[in-house]
Every structure is written in C-alpha cells, then in structure tokens.
Amino acid sequence: MKAAVLEDLNNMVVKEVEVPDIDEESMLVRVRACAVCGSDIRIFRHGNPRVHPPQIIGHEIAGEVVEVGSNVKGFKVGDRVAIGADVPCGECEWCQNGLGNNCGINYAIGYQFPGGFAEYVVLNPITVRFGPVHKISGDLSFEEAALAEPLACCINGLELSRLGLGEAVVIIGAGPAGCMLAQLSKVMGASKVIMSQRSKKRLQLAKKFKADILISASEENFVDRVLKETGGKGADVVVTACASSQAQEEALLVVKNRGRVNFFRQI
Ligand SMILES: [Zn+2]
Ligand SMILES: [Zn+2]
Incomplete structure (x- = not known):
C-alpha cells in the first residue's frame, strides 16, 4: 500500500x-x-x-x-x-x-x-x-x-464548559475548531455567539457559520467589543480555539463573574 x-x-x-x-x-x-x-x-x-x-x-x-x-x-x-x-x-x-x-x-x-x-x-x-x-x-x-473526531472534541469541550440555554459564548479563533464550536454553541442553545479572529481570510470563511457577531481582532479592540456586546458583564462561556498566549490572557478579561473559561486544546 x-x-x-x-x-x-x-x-x-x-x-x-x-x-x-x-x-x-x-x-x-x-x-x-x-x-x-x-x-x-x-x-x-x-x-x-x-x-x-x-x-x-x-x-x-x-x-x-x-x-x-x-x-x-x-x-x-x-x-x-x-x-x-x-x-x-x-x-x-x-x-x-x-x-x-x-x-x-x-x-x-x-x-x-x-x-x-x-x-x-x-x-x-x-x-x-x-x-x-x-x-x-x-x-x-x-x-x-x-471530522467526527474534532467534532467530538468540540462537543466535549462545550459540555465540560456547562454551556446552558440562553447564555452568551465567546469563541476566540475561527479556524476549523472555532467554526465547529460556534455552530455547536447555537445548537446547544446559546443566545449570542461572538467569534473573533485576526486573519481576514479566516474571518471571511467563518461567515458561513452561525456566529451572531464576528470580530475582526486585527481591526478593533476585542475586549472592548465583547464587553459592549454583553452589557459590560462579559460572556458566560469563553473558549480559546487558538494557541496564542494573548488569547488565553484576554479570555480572562471577557468572562462574566462566575462564568467559565475553556482553554480548549484538541488532540
Ligand atoms: Zn485531531
Ligand atoms: Zn487507561
């Protein structure tokens, strides 16, 4: 073979x-x-x-x-x-x-x-x-x-994040996992899915998925925008679907009190 x-x-x-x-x-x-x-x-x-x-x-x-x-x-x-x-x-x-x-x-x-x-x-x-x-x-x-394997990682990640009905979710990174996480969040009942991405090419692709708000992180301040979209409180669940250290740090700035941050990593 x-x-x-x-x-x-x-x-x-x-x-x-x-x-x-x-x-x-x-x-x-x-x-x-x-x-x-x-x-x-x-x-x-x-x-x-x-x-x-x-x-x-x-x-x-x-x-x-x-x-x-x-x-x-x-x-x-x-x-x-x-x-x-x-x-x-x-x-x-x-x-x-x-x-x-x-x-x-x-x-x-x-x-x-x-x-x-x-x-x-x-x-x-x-x-x-x-x-x-x-x-x-x-x-x-x-x-x-x-794609069952990466999809299963995303389902598991959102279940462990205890995503509940009507919650606001932030997904940092609109690569394949980020797009799956955004679409799944809607299926699992999130009321508002905010996805951010630096690369414009990926941002274009991400438009096909179900995020309610797409943030072009190279053009606007990600933290300010999330806080604005969540009434100043931050999101219930924040998932980092990208490896940059900045994303992991910023996740902590956009999560609501008693919210959950998922430092998502796939095998
Ligand atoms: Zn894999
Ligand atoms: Zn064993």
Whole structure:
C-alpha cells in the first residue's frame, strides 16, 4: 500500500509499505478519508514523545472495514466506520470509568499506533475493543465522517464548559475548531455567539457559520467589543480555539463573574 510515513522531523515520505497483517482480534480498514489535525502539524514540525518515527500519523479517519479477525465481535466486512484518536487502555481507573482521555498510558491512533495517512490502517485488539471506532450510516460521506473526531472534541469541550440555554459564548479563533464550536454553541442553545479572529481570510470563511457577531481582532479592540456586546458583564462561556498566549490572557478579561473559561486544546 501507499503510505505517508513520517521519517523524521519535517520529513514525510510517500512510499510503498506492506499492508499490515491482522490477527484474530484485529481488523483492517481501508482509509477513504483522513483529515489533517493541528496536532499532526505539530508532530511533523516538533515531534511528540508518544510518536517514534518512522511512523504513519493521522487520526481523523473514515473508511470501510475490509478484513475482520475471527474473534472480533460487532464489526463485519463492509461496515463504514469513523475512527478517532485516543484509545483507552481499558484497565486503569480512568479507562474503567469511561474517562479514557485521562489515561496515563494515553495510547492513540497516529501516535503509538499507526495512523490514517495510508491506504489501510490496522485496528489492533485494544483499539477494536475500547477505541473510538463507530459505524456510520450510508448517507454520511467519508469526508464528513473523518471530522467526527474534532467534532467530538468540540462537543466535549462545550459540555465540560456547562454551556446552558440562553447564555452568551465567546469563541476566540475561527479556524476549523472555532467554526465547529460556534455552530455547536447555537445548537446547544446559546443566545449570542461572538467569534473573533485576526486573519481576514479566516474571518471571511467563518461567515458561513452561525456566529451572531464576528470580530475582526486585527481591526478593533476585542475586549472592548465583547464587553459592549454583553452589557459590560462579559460572556458566560469563553473558549480559546487558538494557541496564542494573548488569547488565553484576554479570555480572562471577557468572562462574566462566575462564568467559565475553556482553554480548549484538541488532540
Ligand atoms: Zn485531531
Ligand atoms: Zn487507561
């Protein structure tokens, strides 16, 4: 098969590699779409202690099951699946309580386990049993399904922020996660969604999403504008969907008393 193999920092090579064999508890998925996460770019540029090159990275995957081990239950050849990143170890206190993202071992597809920048990805026994592998319906495209993982991060982030009906939300950053967070905030009942962004190109794209107010942070004072839009009180929930230190600091200036700030970070 063809795979994009991260051979070293800043060096990814597309080449022929063996299609992985599966055992009776694993399965093989033909990758039909794999999105590029911000964390893939960080791994490519700066490395990650959990990624040991040469490795195939990529963890926002959708595809179809083409081979199933004889002991695998719940999946069959032909199933269309969306696959995420973190794989619970299944044994520690966190994983046994459904909080695998706190697992100390912190296995993930595209990290310790080979990822989706390849024609096929093998799902090992632990991934088949505990991993984020979900069947999808036939009317969902593979490209859309590949975004299940970042979308799940955004849903989780807003749930942990305890976003309530009628609340005002500020999303700092209108990249892919910021746009998903804005749209989800409306779906979850926010009354006012304010999104800010420095780059004008991204701001243009963000217009398609559901923010009520878009702030061009390179042109106007973000803090003043949010306070003006929230009657001087600040927002109930502020989510930083960008990595700049300034954004994290400013988040504290635009949150209401007893509000919640989410320093959002996706895997
Ligand atoms: Zn990701
Ligand atoms: Zn664990």
